[in-house]
Every structure is written in structure tokens, then in C-alpha cells.
Amino acid sequence: MGIEGVNQRIADIQSRMIAMQTQQAATTATRSATSNASGASFASQLQSAVASTQGTAAAEKTYKLNGKGVPEELVAYGNGKIPDDALTKVGETGHKLWAPAAENLNRMIEDAKREGVKIGITDSYRPFEEQVDLARRKGLYSQGGLAAKPGTSEHGWGMATDLDLNAKALNWMRTHAKDYGFTENVPRESWHWAFRPKTA
Numbered sequence: 587m588g589i590e591g592v593n594q595r596i597a598d599i600q601s602r603m604i605a606m607q608t609q610q611a612a613t614t615a616t617r618s619a620t621s622n623a624s625g626a627s628f629a630s631q632l633q634s635a636v637a638s639t640q641g642t643a644a645a646e647k648t649y650k651l652n653g654k655g656v657p658e659e660l661v662a663y664g665n666g667k668i669p670d671d672a673l674t675k676v677g678e679t680g681h682k683l684w685a686p687a688a689e690n691l692n693r694m695i696e697d698a699k700r701e702g703v704k705i706g707i708t709d710s711y712r713p714f715e716e717q718v719d720l721a722r723r724k725g726l727y728s729q730g731g732l733a734a735k736p737g738t739s740e741h742g743w744g745m746a747t748d749l750d751l752n753a754k755a756l757n758w759m760r761t762h763a764k765d766y767g768f769t770e771n772v773p774r775e776s777w778h779w780a781f782r783p784k785t786a
């Protein structure tokens with residue numbers, strides 16, 4: 587999304603705020619006896635409208651992707667060679683992902699938490715050397731193991747995370763993860779969730 591998109595987004599928020607204020611004024615005029623209650627509800631309405639618009643903005647950002655769905659900016663760095671300043675921390679954990687993936691994951695973890703669902707994280711960005719080490723320890727998929735060929739892992743793009751999910755959390759993920767751009771995409775690995783950025 588370019589600067590026009592951002593400006594458009596701001597204009598949308600402003601017009602929604604004005605619409606709600608107008609609506610609020612009308613409501614207050616017709617229900618003067620409940621002004622305290624409706625004032626509080628206006629504040630929370632406004633808060634949730636702004637929050638959801640911001641959330642949507644992050645989820646709807648688009649990227650130029652290569653044929654395998656990898657953003658060109660990451661392809662330029664190389665799998666497992668993503669520089670630290672292109673990565674963002676997941677909450678207070680030591681885990682990092684490509685910044686847009688981390689931002690969406692952080693938002694998802696917070697939203698789940700508010701609904702009483704705990705999403706833990708066990709793995710994230712995996713530098714090339716760690717992919718080599720993992721393949722040595724766990725074997726390649728192509729040979730019945732659990733590791734991708736080094737240089738091809740979604741973890742090497744900072745676009746996949748391995749999560750610690752109980753049954754309730756897995757169920758929540760299967761319903762809501764798509765709203766944050768995450769998908770369960772490896773058979774028999776219900777812990778592995780990949781971020782799928784939208785293409786321009």
C-alpha cells in the first residue's frame with residue numbers, strides 16, 4: 587500500500603468517526619435520559635472501530651511475490667539470510683519473524699489471549715546454518731524425516747512459526763488464523779503455521 591492508501595485509510599477512519607459522532611448526537615437527542623450509558627458506549631464503539639480498522643490495514647498490506655509466494659524483498663536477501671532489521675520480535679520471546687508476519691502474529695496472540703486462548707511459540711525464523719543442523723538431526727522430508735531441504739524452509743524466510751497449541755487453541759487457530767494471514771499448511775504438523783502475505 588502506497589502513501590495514497592495510507593491517506594485513504596486515514597480519511598476512512600475520520601469519516602467513520604464523524605458518522606458515529608453524528609449518529610451519537612442523534613441518539614443523545616432522542617434518549618437524553620440515558621446520556622451516561624450512551625456516552626460510554628460511544629467511546630467503546632469508537633475504540634473498537636479504530637482498532638479494527640488498524641488491524642485490517644496491517645492484514646491487507648500487499649507485497650510483490652515470486653512464483654512460490656515469497657515477497658521479492660525476502661528473495662533478494664536469500665533464504666536463511668534475512669538481516670536482523672527485517673525481522674521483528676514475537677512479543678517478549680526471543681523469537682523473530684519477518685516484520686509483517688511478526689506484527690500479525692503478535693496481534694493474533696493478543697486477540698486470542700483476550701478470548702482466553704493461549705498461543706505459545708516454539709520456533710520461528712531459522713537461519714541457514716540452523717536449517718543444515720536440523721536436517722542433520724531430524725532428516726529430510728524427502729527421506730521420511732521432519733526437515734526441509736536447507737535453503738527452502740518457510741522458517742528460512744521468517745514466514746513460518748511453530749506454535750505450542752492445546753486443543754482449544756488449535757481449534758481457535760483453525761477458525762481465526764486466516765484473518766491474520768496464517769495458514770496450517772504442512773500435513774501432520776498442526777504446530778506449523780505459515781504467513782501468507784497478500785499479493786499486490
Ligand SMILES: [Zn+2]
Binds near residue numbers: 709741778779
Ligand atoms: Zn515449522
